[in-house]
Amino acid sequence: MNKRTALVGLGLLGLTFIVFIDLVGNWGRLSGGWTNLGIFFEESLWPPDWSVLEAQSYPVCDARFEFTCSVAWLGMVETIKIAFVATMIGFIVALPLSVLAASNLSPIEFAIPARILLAAMRSLPSIIWAVLFMIIFDMGTLAGICAMSFYTVGYLGKLQFESMEGIKNAPLEAAKAMGMTRTETAWLVAIPESANNLLSHLLFMFEYNVRHGTVIGLVGAGGIGLYINTYLKLAQYDKVVALLLVVFLVVVVIDFVSMALRSAVNEESDVDRPTWSSLFLPAAISSAMHPTPMKKEPSGESE
């Protein structure tokens, strides 16, 4: 690092500190904050109230496993359903839009409007989309699906067109020289070349939408968030904590499944297959438990 870079870095750090101090203003009002948090935690949050995992008293549960009539199960399943449908709708709409927005695949007169459209769709957070769609469709899952789908198109579209812009130039040049159409180039070259990233983004988006299900549910757009909102209004924070822990567990499971799926499409060891320990333990400990095998030589004859 040269002197000039160091000075710029120090300047930025100083500016950050000054702006931070200015924003906080009165530091005195923060006194006792940790104590208050401790009291709130002991009196209201902990231990979580696991009755959310028990069957509700009404309607009468006639399922084989009573757990499936619980608030946590019903809410979580609905959230996962909303997230799944919204992610798939978002993906299907975002894919052609991202091809249009990628500057290496589309002329600039198409790329700019497509980018503006994607930016507009993600500039409103999904909670605002949820409010708008609730006005149209009333409270419930349809508003939730529409809100999540809109946000997903904006967010996923940006991730996708950036992936497509990052692919190697040689296949695109070969396609152009051969006389392939833009549609052929997008379908046969750009999408397969960026497939690993597209799948990775799709799975990330699904996980994001499951997590976000708690937020849009707060405004009545269905899913587990609706129950969280109800318990917040009733000040039953121990039940809220229990539901949030359920969401956390589901997100961890989705993360594991998505890693397994990604490693399946990269079966020739671009990505190492995950182990349970790699999810929960620091990388150094996990790799000591499961040493990485030597990579295979490409199959078939060698030159």
Next chain:
Amino acid sequence: MIDVEEVLVHLHDVAVGYDSPLIEDINIEVIAGDVIAVLGPSGIGKTTLLRTIAGLVRPLEGEVELAVPSRGGLGYIPQRLGLVGNASVRTNIEMGVRVGLSRWYPPFIPVPAKQRTYADRAMEDLGILHLAEHPVRILSGGQQRRVATAKTVAQRPKLVLADEFLGELDDDNVDVVMRTVREAIKAQNSAMIMVEHHEELARQVANRIWRIEDHRLVEELVR
């Protein structure tokens, strides 16, 4: 009977380069049946010349006239081969035959059986039929070069532009690849311009040599 030569490429007073010209005053024709090797040290403009003929770079001066169809008439094997690593060998090679179909043929529908046989034959000729369903990314460098060649052979273009495509191949495979390419060129009455670093190899396979020296293209007749 007069044997009329079919001119496939005509370069009129062309200068190639990016900001400043790398090669100037190029006036040359490519005739059907030609196999041309472009020689010269690294960075002198060989690849830029090829990219200019392929229509990927605009000439700084002059005009490049191509008498080949804009769709499927030109086969291009870039230095990095231009294959889709995540797609199978077959999918890559069928991209070559696809440009022989109408531009409105949907890309998500497999190519018709007749065109599929072109791909099969090219893979068989180049000894990669057994790798047809493998993703390209797992193949060795030499195997990938044979896939890129098969893609161009299956395409059956009028003009082949190849940038150091014989690198990483052993002598036996150079023979196989060049024999296949020569047969394809003869069958289609097409031509090939190849950038090559090894002069000895270039003299074996080409009938014309373009040597780049002092920003000029100098032609040598081999046979």
